[in-house]
Amino acid sequence: MKRSEVPSLDDIRAFEAVARLGSVKAASKELALTHGAVSRRITKLSQEIGVLLSEPDGRGIRITRDGEILSKAARNALDELSEAVATIKQDKNNTPIVLSCERSVAMRWLIPRLSEFQDRHPDVELHLSVGGGTLDFRRDKITLAIRRLDFPLSPDWKVEMLMQEKIGPVMKPGMRVHFDNHNYIGLSSRTRPDAWKEWSSQQKSTPKPREIRSLDHHFLMVEAAANGLGVALCPYVLAIDDLEKGRLVAPLGFQEDGSQYGLIYPRNLSLTNHIHLVRNWLAEISAGV
Template sequence: MKRSDLPSLDDLRAFETVARLGSVRKAAEALALTHGAVSRRVAKLSEDLGFDLLERDGRGIRPTAAGQALHQTVGRCFGEIGATIEGLRATLQQSGTLVVSCEPSVAMRWLIPRLPSFQAAQPDVAVHLSVGGGPVEFRRDRIDLAIRRLDFALPESWHVQRLFAEHVGPVMSPGLVAGFSAGHYLALGSKTRPDAWPNWLAAHPSARRPSEIRYLDHHFLVVEAAAAGLGVAMSPRILAVDDIERQRLVAPAGFDADGSHYGLIRTGGLPLTEQASAFCQWLKAQVGSFGR
């Protein structure tokens, strides 16, 4: 068989997980996919190969004879791939490299300004910062730790350390406070959370309404635009805290908890390296003032 004729790796992984766990439901949980998505991938693999891979076994399922043979080969190959990747990760970790993934706005407006203090305390640890939001591909992207807003499903095997609760509120340059109070202002929001302004206004019926709500692509753009005097930004507190301390921004209406939290995430199955443990302790100290 030509390499170009080989089945999809995602389909093989779905089948291998179902065959190993003996359940589509358990496989879906392990892969962070829906039950239907796993079933479709296995059905597609069976169709592409031209033979059945699974069969009923009482109230459960089991591999057919052909499926068992394929499962053994695929499992062995995945094991070898995993061992190779872990070896490469271990090499990177031993070299002092720590890969941290962080949401773009939090990275730009909060984490990066604080990283020099970590580097001063841990000069032998090279932090490689990558930006990204939502689900994390730890193995694929060789990520050690991830900082995320916890608004998506996480596998049970992952370790999550809550960092702080999310609080949002309107922030503006000091010169726009009078206009905000009088209702003569342009509201700035992020396209990533289009409901933030409507939700805040609904929760504060006595607040004056803006003349217009204008949306930018990311929160870091929204907060920077507010600091430049372009309008009033609906901002997470963590993104504005430094500019508020420097009096570049003010938050006359304060910040409200929105029920979500940020967390530090790592995959299960591997102990923390010394570098990762040092970063976790440092980060915990940095967010101490935000509370849980």
């Protein structure tokens, strides 16, 4: 028999349910169909095959010998289909989630909090990748990405805001006197070379650095400040833990610079339960920044 000649799956499901449960009433309840709809599907199936599949038996129904053969084959086929669908869903939900994050944000903020997520959701396989700027989700096999939204965003992406960028000078506690006396080295990152110039133009009454030195990455800049090498003009998200521990102080606080960090993923991404857990957790820990 050609595949095109195989009867409707809906009709087969209706007949298999009647044969398995022993009545049209029980089958109609399981399938959420009316009694008449189930009966019509069985009649249609019998006509297509050209054999009698069932016959009245008092107030009930009796499956014929041919019907028994078909019902057994249908049950086996439907069981295999159910197992295949369950396997696909399970495999999809268990696919490792690759979260891409800017290097400094990953090192100074995300990684110190990842153990909390793993303890809470040990069954979620979350992998961390570092990177900045624009994205190619398919090429780089990335599921989700955390980025400072300072580059063009594709219309094919979904963007969920996580937190505002806040900037301010941070320093080792003992550096405060030098800061107040304008006798300090300003530390910056090569990725934002004009940060001190822009900040100074907006904070005209604040102490200006006597010299500015650049480091390759923000995480190096913050660590240099914590070790007394100067004052870092730093995003709050990168300094939050050291501020709480007292390694750094921020005498002028932090000001929003108009930019944000966002969670980015393809609009066509299938959002599994595990992905929802990651999204919700990121929103939760971002709320305190």
